[in-house]
Amino acid sequence: MAHLELDDATGNAVPLTYVDATAVSTLVAATSTSPKAPSITSEPVSLPFLLGSLIFDDTAFTDILDVSFADPNGCQPMLAFTLTKSGARSSHTGCFPGLHDHKMAGTISGSIGFAASLPTGATFGVETVLVASTDCASIDDPATLVTLATAVTNTPLTINVSISPPQSSGGGDAGGGSDTCPGGILVSTLECDPIGSGGQSSYCLTAAEYMQATGGLPLPATCAASGTTGCEGAAPAGGAVLIDPCCPGLTCRVTSTCGDSSGATGGTCLP
Numbered sequence: 001m002a003h004l005e006l007d008d009a010t011g012n013a014v015p016l017t018y019v020d021a022t023a024v025s026t027l028v029a030a031t032s033t034s035p036k037a038p039s040i041t042s043e044p045v046s047l048p049f050l051l052g053s054l055i056f057d058d059t060a061f062t063d064i065l066d067v068s069f070a071d072p073n074g075c076q077p078m079l080a081f082t083l084t085k086s087g088a089r090s091s092h093t094g095c096f097p098g099l100h101d102h103k104m105a106g107t108i109s110g111s112i113g114f115a116a117s118l119p120t121g122a123t124f125g126v127e128t129v130l131v132a133s134t135d136c137a138s139i140d141d142p143a144t145l146v147t148l149a150t151a152v153t154n155t156p157l158t159i160n161v162s163i164s165p166p167q168s169s170g171g172g173d174a175g176g177g178s179d180t181c182p183g184g185i186l187v188s189t190l191e192c193d194p195i196g197s198g199g200q201s202s203y204c205l206t207a208a209e210y211m212q213a214t215g216g217l218p219l220p221a222t223c224a225a226s227g228t229t230g231c232e233g234a235a236p237a238g239g240a241v242l243i244d245p246c247c248p249g250l251t252c253r254v255t256s257t258c259g260d261s262s263g264a265t266g267g268t269c270l271p
Contacts, residue, residue: 006065006079006096006110014110017142018092021082024146024153028129031152038077038130039154041105042068046160047112047126068107069130073152075139076101077130079108084125084158095142098132125158183207187223187245191232192258193267195240202248213241223247226271229264244269 006014031037044065071077076099083090112126131145131153138144145151181204189199207219215236224231224244231252233243246252246269253260254267262268 006094006112014096017095017097019080019095019143019146021089021091021093024080024082024093024129024131027131027146027151027153028156032155034152036072036132036134037152037154038069038071038073038132040067040128040130040157041070042066042107043128043157044159046162065112066107066109067128067130068105070105071130071132072104073132073134073136074102074104075099075132075136076103076106076108077132078139078142078145080129080131080142080153081112082127082129082156084127085123089127095131095146097142098139098145100136100139123160123162126161127156127158129153129156181205184209185219185221185223185245186248187242188248188250188252189242189245190251191240191242191254191267192251193232193240193254194257197258199251205245214243217243220244224250224269226250226269228269229262230266231269232266 006016047065067079069077078098079096080093081095082093131142131151133139133145133148134150134152137150138148184204184206187203187205188201189203189205190201191197191199205219210219211217213235214233224246226247228244228246231242231244231246232240232254235241242252243266250269250271251258252267253270256263258267259270260268
């Protein structure tokens with residue numbers, strides 16, 4: 001749960017608070033049958049997506065996640081996610097604050113992201129609940145809200161998530177489309193910036209993936225050689241994206257902290 005993220009419909013990250021998952025379970029048991037409890041009226045049954053399909057580092061984002069709700073208390077409730085797998089549950093629940101908006105129904109829209117650096121992909125469940133308050137108290141303060149006597153929540157619903165491994169190749173020279181990367185180019189998604197590091201040494205990057213991640217830019221004809229600057233840029237939905245992906249084996253290094261002493265904007269492709 002350390003790498004759960006929710007971006008709103010405009011691409012801005014929603015503040016995240018982690019609370020003890022047991023506190024949420026206790027709240028569910030005590031209040032989910034209350035007439036004041038919020039309810040989820042519509043949500044995705046499953047969320048399949050490709051590892052690295054929207055940004056090329058160690059976080060994968062879904063397409064837009066729409067969770068529609070009804071809340072008799074008149075405030076957009078807090079949205080809470082607990083990861084589940086094979087009967088086990090994460091010890092913490094990731095909570096995104098509600099709003100004092102006087103709405104008794106609406107839709108929470110955004111893209112949910114997970115750390116997903118394993119090349120084999122992953123499958124798991126996202127147990128979803130809405131937490132409201134009968135007087136809207138602390139609706140925008142998750143840590144306080146789950147402790148209040150006025151807090152109420154729904155019976156959890158689970159969204160099944162499957163992260164497919166990316167196309168990749170074990171080696172070969174990078175360049176235009178080839179037998180080892182049909183319809184794309186072999187690149188490195190290894191990157192290091194002040195926020196973190198991750199990626200793969202060799203990755204088959206397709207034109208469709210690149211255009212989706214960069215907001216419609218055409219796929220470069222070749223990967224960026226060692227010494228090329230400006231490999232990282234701003235992503236349309238916020239955060240960073242590899243605008244000029246380095247050749248296999250290289251790393252896009254941004255700032256001297258990551259080994260780029262040049263000070264180049266967007267970093268430099270280096271070993």
